[in-house]
Amino acid sequence: MIPVLSRAQMRAFDKHAIHQCHVPGVVLMENAGRGAADVISAIIEARTAGQPGAAGLPGHAARPSPHPIAPGQAAARALWPATLPSATLPSGGGGPRAGSVPPPPNGRRDVEEARAARVRAFPVRHVPSPGQPATYPLHARVVVVCGAGNNGGDGFVVARHLLARGAEVQVFLAAPSEKVTGDSRINHDAYVDLGGALTELPPGASLLPLEAALGEADLVVDAVFGTGLDRPIEGHLADVIGVLNTATCLCIALDVPSGLDADSGAPLGAAVQADETVTFGHLKIGLLTPEGARLAGNVHVVDLGVPDRPILAQVGHVAEVIRKETIGAHLRPREASVYKHQAGNVLVIAGSSGKLGAGLLTARAAMRTGAGLVTICTWADTARAMESRVVELMTTAIDPARIEATLDAALAGRRAVAIGPGFGLDDRARAAVDHVVLGWDGLKVVDADALTHFVGRPEALATARGSLVLTPHSGELGRLLGRSARAVEEDRFGAVRDAVALTRAIVLLKGARTVIALPDGRIFICMAGNPALATAGSGDVLTGMIAALLCSMEPAAAASAGVLIHALAGDMWRARTGSDRGLLASEIAELVPGLIAALAAGVDPLSI
Secondary structure, eight states: OOEEEOHHHHHHHHHIIIIISOOOHHHHHHHHHHHHHHHHHHHHHHHHTTOSSSTTSTTOOOOOOSSOOOTTOOSTTOOOOOOOSSOOOTTTOOOOOOOOOOOOTTSOOOHHHHHHHTSSOOOEEEEOOOOSOSOSSOOOEEEEEEOSSHHHHHHHHHHHHHHHTTOEEEEEESSOGGGOOHHHHHHHHHHHHTTOEEEEOOTTOOSHHHHHHHHHOSEEEEESOOTTOOSOBOHHHHHHHHHHHHOOSEEEEESSOTTBOTTTOOBOBSOOOOSEEEEESSEEGGGGSHHHHHHHOEEEEEOOSSOHHHHHHHHOOSEEEOOHHHHHHHOOOOOTTOOHHHHOEEEEEOOOTTOHHHHHHHHHHHHHTTOSEEEEEEEHHHHHHHHTTOSSOEEEEEOGGGHHHHHHHHHTTOSEEEEOTTOOOSHHHHHHHIIIIIHOOSEEEEOTHHHHTTTTOGGGGGGOSSEEEEOOOHHHHHHHHTSOHHHHHHTHHHHHHHHHHHHOSEEEEOSTTOEEEOTTSOEEEOOOOOGGGOSTTHHHHHHHHHHHHTTTSOHHHHHHHHHHHHHHHHHHHHHHHOOSSOOOHHHHHHHHHHHHHHHHTTOOGGGO
16 A cells, blocks of 8 residues: 555644654754765765666666766766656556756756756656665755755755765755754754755745755755645745746755645645655655646655654555555456356447447457446447448447337446446437436446536435446536636645545546545555656546446446556656657557557566
């Protein structure tokens, strides 16, 4: 299990470790800061060596630099944002990072290059207590910007360790020093008394010294605010963050980027745009939303030097990352005697005039995912148009005069149903959707037009017979909940919880970092996938995949497996082509059998 914690749970984790396990808070702060310093040291070494990625970090293989250092050129300043060749989260998938910008000859970026470097995929890696993995001394100019709270205390620990390792460190405190108290004060004093350079920037102070230092820095560490922030950042501190965001050097945030809501992933007013984030103890749920991931960049998880299991048993976790190993365990080899009906009998109720492709994509995806028999059920004119395009698939027509009777005949003997893609929004489509979604006592994946038919009456879904897996994107979920797509994206986890409470169904909110919420309160997050999957028909393919998996798995497992395999297809395609665009929905399904085979064998599909 890879747990994901909320703001309150992480606070409870620290409190339990301090008060029940008697681990002093200053020890937790030291462990967090030292772990972050280890990661930063390794990034500095990788950049100094001219490696194109964070190859100096554990779990990353070194590769020759595509930009060798010219004779006489100093390598010490040639730092560049660490780009991870592949996500090394042991379970969550993810592929090679896209959009990386090669370092310029002088090792620095202009504003446009800095912005381009931050448009990319966002892998997550867990760092197994590396313990000073870099070679010292470190050749880097580092600016650390601290707040007055605990995140600032973490920053002082990082600054002290980097200073001890030979880096040229300058700390800016965005508050009067008397505001720093408790454990943070201990680390403030330790850094200063060891000779560390400190400049105070209280409210009203000019930020020109910070701007000048950042102009000469190789990297900046953001330690202004951590997970405790629950109010918008305004005034002086917003100005400090604005200066950080104009810097062209590498930006590394501690725990979460300052200004990021650790629960929703939304920016609280001003927010730091980091290249890398070193988070402490466990992943925070706000880092795993599309906006949170954009602000955090690559995420490195470092431990706090305390055993997790007994504390997590007390404080709980809000979500889990979908693990490839878990999904692989569900993909059992078939018996030699299996026949097509046992392999899975799926009915796809989809397609209409002008939208034939939606039904075809859904049905073919079901077959590629292992269904032994797939039938497309649609309107008579659409069925006739499809018949010339299908070979392995069958079709059956819905009689508008006998909708319920013809649907009942089509549903007989089916193991699972996928309903909605391209099916239509007229009255006859609504009658068909209601009859199947609410009345059929079986396993159903409800998508697209079928979801739209419940706008204004989503609570009706709670009365449905059988089991439902709802697969909306943010626009569809927003319509169901009576809010905008933007409001859904600003609080994806809150929205998906609301949808489950309203419908009592499994709800799968599609998008970057797809979220799956179950009626029992559990939430799963998919870390794999990339923008190549943003292509017409991609969701239809996912619907067919889940329907096929429902034939051999429990609904929660089928939803998780479908999401991960679908995302890994996008990552495999990008790994092969090097592109984050141009993928066709039909090509996703073609990659599925190989992905299933790899996961079932316990092999990382992206290593093949």
